[in-house]
Amino acid sequence: MTLTVEPPRGTSAAPLREEQAPPPLPTIEGGFKTVYADPPWQFQNRTGKVAPEHRRLDRYSTMTLDAIKALPVADHVAKNAHLYLWVPNALLPEGLAVMEAWGFRYVSNIIWAKRRKDGGPDGRGVGFYFRNVTEILLFGVRGSMRTLAPARSQVNMIETRKREHSRKPDELYPLIEACSPGPFLEMFARRAQPGWHAFGDEAADEIEPRGREQKGYGGGEIDRTWQPDEAPRLAPHQRLEGAAADELAKLVRAFYDAGQSIRDIASTTGYSIQRVRTLLHHAGADLRPRGGTHP
Known part of the structure; x- marks a missing residue:
């Protein structure tokens, strides 16, 4: 079970960084009620810029599917718990397999629609078959636990402008806190969130995450006054x-x-x-x- 960056398939170049074992998962009495995870997925096709471990980009360390599934999440969560799991569109079956391996059953999802400043679809996404302007956040349940009252009026789509590569919307934190009970664990965190426990090789305050913000990806408000x-x-x-x-x-x-x-x-x-x-x-x-x- 390692965090690594492998060379593109068909090359013999050395990895960008040495392999290292992931840090241990945090532990809390009674287990975490809610887990929010953005695994560092590896893509089968690593020749294009879609792959986070592409040598020219070096965005972040990645893990194999088996390594992600092997993480002992079930040992660190409560008997009744929620899981919010990001998965790329191309890896939906893998995301469902990870959810099951961690002890959760799939029940729903939230779609992130990436928007331009004017609210239209942000067409700068990648994809071999379609231009991806959405990402999927799978929602799973362990045991039996409904969402909290605010979730009854929460639609399963958020619309925000993109930030740097792989960064997910900050708007998810208040949404999750309103819809699911704590204590909260963020897995593969790259920026520690106040009030949450964090797991990840870039989660510490003194570490500057790779994948810096690029021109045109600064986030900000959506202006819908004209279309x-x-x-x-x-x-x-x-x-x-x-x-x-x-x-x-x-x-x-x-x-x-x-x-x-x-x-x-x-x-x-x-x-x-x-x-x-x-x-x-x-x-x-x-x-x-x-x-x-x-x-």
Whole structure:
């Protein structure tokens, strides 16, 4: 049972860091009532940037599926307990297997919808089959214990803007505290949460987690005061002049300044890419280099 970073399949390079045994799980009298876990999953395909252990990225140490399943979680939780378990979309079967190995049964899930500043889907996600703009938080129960009263009105979806790689929404902590009883254990924590017990090789206050924040991933509030689908529908060759062109150009520039790409705007409004560019020029926008992101 080790935390390690292996070289990409088909190479003979040495691991980025030496293997090390994970720290022991915390213990509390009566066991933890609620566990929140974001395991460092290993992906089978490690050639792309989706893999956290990709040598060029070195985002964090990872564990094999068997090592994650072998963690003695059942020995550290109460007879009746809740589990919130993050799992990548591509590893859903593995997530369910881990939940069962830890002594919990699956009952529901919470979906994290990653949003742009304007509230639209954040299309910067990765995926070999679809562009992933969501992540799954599995919810499991050990024994028999319902959620607390606030959960009766809690929808099973949260919408927030992304932060640095692998960082999950801070909004989950108050949600979990409202819906499940303590004491609380966060597994594979990378930033210690006040009032919680933490387990993880980067959980200590003096350790700076790998996976630093990148430009355009600073989180922040979602501004829903306007949406691209509010733009008027236009025929492919319909011309705009005067005040109508001025107003539409200002609207399109607002979308662009909020971080949307020209392609995003064209896709949502139905306008051609050339029309979007023309409107941005009309509004005096300083166009970003192609492929660039807006902070």
